[in-house]
């Protein structure tokens with residue numbers, strides 16, 4: 313059994329909750345309230361800025377040119393393909409690029425990005441990959457699953473989103489990170505593997521919280537005006 317099989321098995325109940333979340337199902341069935349999607353897009357844009365930074369850090373921590381160049385590809389793809397989808401959606405939804413970048417981070421966005429960056433900055437390349445893997449892998453799984461719902465890919469509002477995350481190109485990025493995770497896990501002690509597993513489970517939990525935050529338009533409970 314590969315290390316990522318073990319991770320997948322452990323995280324499955326959490327991932328299942330994300331798949332079944334009304335936000336995710338609403339995208340697949342085209343029934344999601346557009347205000348919730350707008351909120352998600354803006355928060356996700358902020359999240360992706362830090363997610364891109366993680367790939368830059370991966371390139372820095374990589375010890376061979378192949379690893380460095382694949383992280384560079386992940387960085388480019390995040391900044392110029394995935395975030396472009398957000399920019400296009402924002403323009404369709406009447407949000408300017410300046411507004412997108414000036415979005416105030418919600419507590420879950422801040423906590424999730426902060427956790428990933430903290431683990432990756434003070435840890436090893438294996439810690440970094442364990443932190444980002446649920447993001448890429450679970451989105452590919454969600455995209456693929458939603459793409460099987462009749463009409464999901466053709467939906468006027470959410471079809472492009474489903475297409476992006478179900479695409480072969482996005483799947484290749486997830487596959488590459490899976491392979492790297494298994495390579496980096498080789499020779500590690502059980503205690504080290506358990507620590508990686510905990511990071512993977514934590515970002516899986518944050519993934520669920522991100523859907524839930526977006527569905528509930530959850531900002532700071534302390535501020536009246538957001």
Ligand SMILES: Cc1ncc(CN)c(N)n1
Nearest residue numbers: 356359360447448451522
């Ligand atoms: C919160 C979150 N997690 C993952 C992804 C996929 N890159 C994303 N866009 N947003």
